[in-house]
Amino acid sequence: MIRFGFNQFGDAHVFEAITADRPTPKPGQVLLQVLGFGMNPYDVTLRTGAQAEMRPMTFPIVPGTDVVGRVVELGEGVTDFAEGDIVMNYRPIGGYSEYVVASTSKIYKKPTALSYLDAATLPQVGITAYNILHYLLDAQAGETIAIEGAAGGVGSVLVQLAKFMKLNVIATASSQHDTELRQLGADQIGAYDKEDVGAKFENQADYVVNAVHNGADHGAGVAMVKPTGKYVSVAYQTPDLSTKPNVSFAQVGPSKDYSTHDAFAFLVDAAVKWGLTVRVAQSFPFTVEGVISAQEALENHPDGKIVVMQDKHVIKPVRKDVNHL
Numbered sequence: 113m114i115r116f117g118f119n120q121f122g123d124a125h126v127f128e129a130i131t132a133d134r135p136t137p138k139p140g141q142v143l144l145q146v147l148g149f150g151m152n153p154y155d156v157t158l159r160t161g162a163q164a165e166m167r168p169m170t171f172p173i174v175p176g177t178d179v180v181g182r183v184v185e186l187g188e189g190v191t192d193f194a195e196g197d198i199v200m201n202y203r204p205i206g207g208y209s210e211y212v213v214a215s216t217s218k219i220y221k222k223p224t225a226l227s228y229l230d231a232a233t234l235p236q237v238g239i240t241a242y243n244i245l246h247y248l249l250d251a252q253a254g255e256t257i258a259i260e261g262a263a264g265g266v267g268s269v270l271v272q273l274a275k276f277m278k279l280n281v282i283a284t285a286s287s288q289h290d291t292e293l294r295q296l297g298a299d300q301i302g303a304y305d306k307e308d309v310g311a312k313f314e315n316q317a318d319y320v321v322n323a324v325h326n327g328a329d330h331g332a333g334v335a336m337v338k339p340t341g342k343y344v345s346v347a348y349q350t351p352d353l354s355t356k357p358n359v360s361f362a363q364v365g366p367s368k369d370y371s372t373h374d375a376f377a378f379l380v381d382a383a384v385k386w387g388l389t390v391r392v393a394q395s396f397p398f399t400v401e402g403v404i405s406a407q408e409a410l411e412n413h414p415d416g417k418i419v420v421m422q423d424k425h426v427i428k429p430v431r432k433d434v435n436h437l
Contacts, residue, residue, distance in 0.1 A: 117174035121161030137187035144181030176207020220376035310335030
C-alpha cells in the first residue's frame, strides 16, 4: 500500500509516496480502506518541523487526523461493525494512507445525511466544536454565544451545533460571508471589516468562542462577553481580561475527559435531525501530487477545509451479489 509522508522537514514538496505493508487490525480494531482524508493547519506544522520539539517523531512522518473509510477487515472481538461499513475516523496521526487501522472507539458509521466530503473533513472540527460546547462552556439552551471566525472550519460547525442546541448565535466574520452565515442559522451577524463588532455586541454574549486565525480579534471577544461570562480560545493566545476579571477563560486542547464516541454520536444526531455541513474549499486527487497541491492550498488559509479524495469508482459502495428466486 501507499502512504503519503515525508522524511525531512520543508515545504510541501517534501511529501512522497511511501510503500508500506498493509496493516492488520488487532483485537478491538478494524482495517479501513481510506476513501478520503481532511487536512488541518496542524498538518503543516508537522511538515515544517514547528512541532518537532513539542512532539518529536521518527521519520517518515505521515500526518492525518480526519478520515472517511470503508471497513475491510475486523479485528478479534469486533461486533459493532461489519465489512463494508462506511465510517468516520478521528485519529492522532497517519490518515494520509491507503489503509489504516483504527480502534472502534475512534470510528462511527457515516449517516446518509453526511456526504463523503463532509465525513472526510468533519472529525477534528466537529469534535473540537462539540468539546467546546459541552465540556469547556457547558452551554445551555436560551443563552447567547458569540462565535468569532464563524466562517472557518471550527466556527461554522459551532454555529450549526449551537443552533441545534437552541442557543442564540452572534456570528462574526468578514462581510463576504454574510449570506453563508445566515444560511447556517446565525441570529445576528457582525462584519469585522465594515464595523466594530465588539462595540456592536458589547456585553451581550454569555459565551465567546474566539476561532479567528491566531486569535487576532483585536479585543472584540472581550468586549462582547458579559462581565461574568465565559471565553474560550481555539488559538494559543490568552486574551486581556483585565477589564472583566470575573470572566472565566479556557484554552482548547486535548483532555482525557473527552469522548470521541460521544462527540461522533452527537454530531451524527445533529446531522440527521438538523443538518450539518462542513465548508470544503477545495478537493484534490488521492495522489502524491494531489497531497502536495493540497498542502500548498492549506498554507494560504482557505475559507473552508482542504480534502483529498479517492476516485468515485473507489468511493462507490461495493455491490453485493443478489440471488433472485
